[in-house]
Amino acid sequence: MIISKPKKTKIEWTKHLLISPALLFFVALTIFPLLFTLFLSLNFWAVSGEHHWIGLGNYIKLFQDSIFLTSLRNEFIFVIFGVLFEYIFGLLLALVLNQLTRGLRLIRLAVILPFAATPAVVGCIWKMLFDQSYGPIPDLLHKVGLTSPAWLTQPLPALFSIIIVDIWEWTPFMFLIIFAGLKSLPKEPFESAMVDGASSWRIFWDLTFPMLMPTTIVVILLRTIEAFKIFDIVFLTTAGGPGIATISTTLYAYDLGLRTGNLGYAAAMSIILLIIVVLILNVFLKTIEWVRRRSVLQKREEALK
């Protein structure tokens, strides 16, 4: 992705200066909390401050904790479905709105707005929307003659409901970045393709999508990171319920850490989540790298023929 030109000498010090703020922040405000969290996870540490060393005790307990394992399962469900649909919808929205740029400020605002709404209220409102006694969604479904599933009170529909709310809230995020990415693409290739009479499908598949690759990677990466931390939506609509059917790891850690005061255990959970996410992202990036290398090789082969 980065091509370096031989202009190193003069700009040596500038480039280090440029990156220093970000790295400084990183070291100061991330390394310390990370180490602190790691340290906490190896202790029994109550919110009141009392603590003693227990080594890997928290971790061993974690893997026997059925609630924790359920939360991990839920995380994967939320992330996979959430990110997938949000990307697709965000992409579609960006493509459509890219064509109709003139005077659609309000439409763009409407699309972005769900993400600007405070999650604290969003969760409450959706809880109201899904309520079977006085919510509009079941009511409307009844009016058209369909039965309304038990949106928040049965395990499977509850998972489904959370994904719906998640899609509602986060698609704008994908949209915004992809849209900006589309706008940053050079127009020439598209103009020449149109002149050549290519169909929209071809243009999209051969031109737009490959050129959007870096943006796609960025947006999926960012969203995946955020998706693993899902908290507000679950907390406010189902509180992890029914029972523990929809509990997310962050919610469980919050419960245990701040509510019950078992910080060490919550820290251990955070570390495990961190490791999982880093692993997944690395796999993701390596896969992309591998795919890219293969397609480059393929193109080279074809060119040589």
Added chain:
Amino acid sequence: MKSRGLGYFITRFFLVVWVIFALFPLYWTLITAFKTPIQIYKGPFYFPFIDFAPSTNSWQFIFFGDGRIDFLRGLLNSILYAFFSALLSVLLGSISAYGLARYSYKYGPFKNDNLNFLIVSQRIMPPIVAVIALYLIFKFLHLLDSGFGMILAYTWFNLPLAVYLLTNFFASIPREIEYAAALDGYSKFDQLRKVILPLAAPGLASAYLLSFFFAWNEFLMALMLTFRDAQTLPIIITTIRTQMEPKWWILSAIAVIALIPPSIVVLYLDKYLIKGTLFGGVR
């Protein structure tokens, strides 16, 4: 582009459906702000004046009633913190992003892409425990419950995002443009100002918007790092929500107000967001 095909209708239909999907909950929030408790619990009422008689209780409460001090303070604080921290994030972020996009780094085993990943990995860890650490740091620096501290905290919170996003956008601007400008006698600074920045406008706008939203809606840090003076809107909302009974109507009123500053920011930055790239011969 092709106009009147099936594709045309499908895309527009999709857009309409999505906008309805996006706006319906917000509409519901709006009308709930005008309802009395009974109207909420007695079953869905859809249209003011047709279904139910609107009341202005919630609005009176937050603007004139007991709640007004906390509400207005929360609103002001949220606006300040979001606005400035997003600005800082984008400013500092652009600097680093430009570096990462244009130059190659090697700190030990970490090269550009690694550094990029490292920076964004800040966001991976669930903030719960990191917040406790931050609490201790802030206490040491006497930054608790202060506007300055919160802006700093939110800048830290959003910087990785800004860097990661902007690196991508800067990298997509071809270097040739910079060289062309250099050939025309532009100083480095002018190159940045007159050439790069306008081209990166959509990226910068989206980075600012996202940083703003994240800071605007952030809850956990505000909960732990503030006590009263520096409290933000999400805290006020949660406090009301966890009172004896969830006062949906007041919450909705606050939520509606809470949508206004972000909307203003979106509308203002919109023109930067839609700036397309023109290739070659850019001035």
Added chain:
Amino acid sequence: MKKILLWVGVLTLGLGLLITGCAQPSTPTQTISASPTPSATPAKPFEGVNITVAVGSFMAPGVKMFVPEWEAKTGGKITVVEIPFGDLYSKLLTSFSSGAGTYDVAIYAANWIPDFAEAGYIMSLEKYYPQKDNWNDVLPVMQKAMYVKGQRYSIPMDGDIIFGYYRKDALENPEYQTKFKEKYGYDLAPPKTWEEYHDIAEFFTGWDWDKDGKPDWGCLEALGPHDVGPYIFLTRAAAYSAYPGKPGSFFFDPDTMKAQAANPGFVKALQDWIDIKKFGPPEMVTYGGGDMRGNFVAGNFALGIDWADVGIMSQDPEKSTIKGKIGYFLAPGSNDVYNYTTGQWDHFDGVQYAPYLGWGGWHASIASTCKHPDAAWDFINFIDTTENAFKAVTTPGTARNPYRYSQFVPDRWKTSAVKYDDSVDQYLEVQKEGMTHPNAQYDLRIPKAGRYIDALDKYLSQAIAGQMSPEDALKAAAQEWDKITQEVGLDSQKAVYRSNYGLAP
């Protein structure tokens, strides 16, 4: 254009930082209270003193309503910090344990008093109590809750007891009464046992008995997780497990400190509790206390279980459609109670009640780090003067419920600011009866009580969702209780537990 924007940004940034930095010591917006101005009259006792009061969001109105008057009277200044209810425990702990001294006064659940007192976070108020003139007005059961090892650590603000509500237009309707008697063989009346409660709930589920055009439900309780569920559950468990005459038999075996949470009494209570799912709306399993109250007073439910809040809310015409239609009853008891010493169920001819004082009530304590304890005492005493206390418990939204003898006089309520109707007689009668009952049960008041309740909540919600059987859920809860007891120290927990019930150590 972008350039100008940039510079404007930088300049405003600098300005903004300056402003926010300087705005730190003083509050950005002015407060409603009178700023301390030197008066011509003799200097006010606490001129210039600043007291920070941390209060859970439920009770904040019950504090704020007295701030202006106290400030005007004493020249001191009160800063009220509202903390979201669910985070109250952890925020108080973080602040106390870090020694930051952010809060001078904390208003929280009586159950946490032993916790904070033992840890040295709050100061003993014994030296101030002689100044208090209305101590004897407080119900004995509330008085005892404030003592830790013979010293008082708080001022009471609130009395908590969970009891039952019924709809008069349902239970006192002659036509329904006849039908009920036909079906169940006894007279329809406010339930004395949980079996009767179920029968009544079943009878009123699924048809429109309040004639509002929609089918109604038999009962409403807060079954939702992360909220007051455990307390509502414990109200039932008390009837089966709190053996009359055996103080301390409710939560633990007072001799061995083994958890009672899995005993047959608890199991039966849980099975019953899960059973009521069919008598209420499907969303009931997600309802917290607030949801339950809002829904109950909006109509449609024949029976309800809650603290006194529903009663107060029902008087508010904005929220309630049931004003004048409400009756009250003591939390149902049982003819059969589980005897933990023999491992058998014992049968009684009369119904045995075990009114449960869930949550223990809001109390105010002074932090050990408080620099102006005299002023702090003056304020919290002020909120609890006979007159102010009465004002607070009769005002909706303050979360303060009656706890003083003087507050249980019905006529005073009918002439108070919020005009309560006739049902207030029964309302007060039921609460008083419960709180003065010989078998009234305190809530769990040992250190880390919150953790025990949270553990219970975790497993209750799974049992309700059908993910665990009641037996398994309670067994898991009991195991976790024992683990927590071990962690904190079995002997110290036992000592505190026994002293709560007046048992010899």
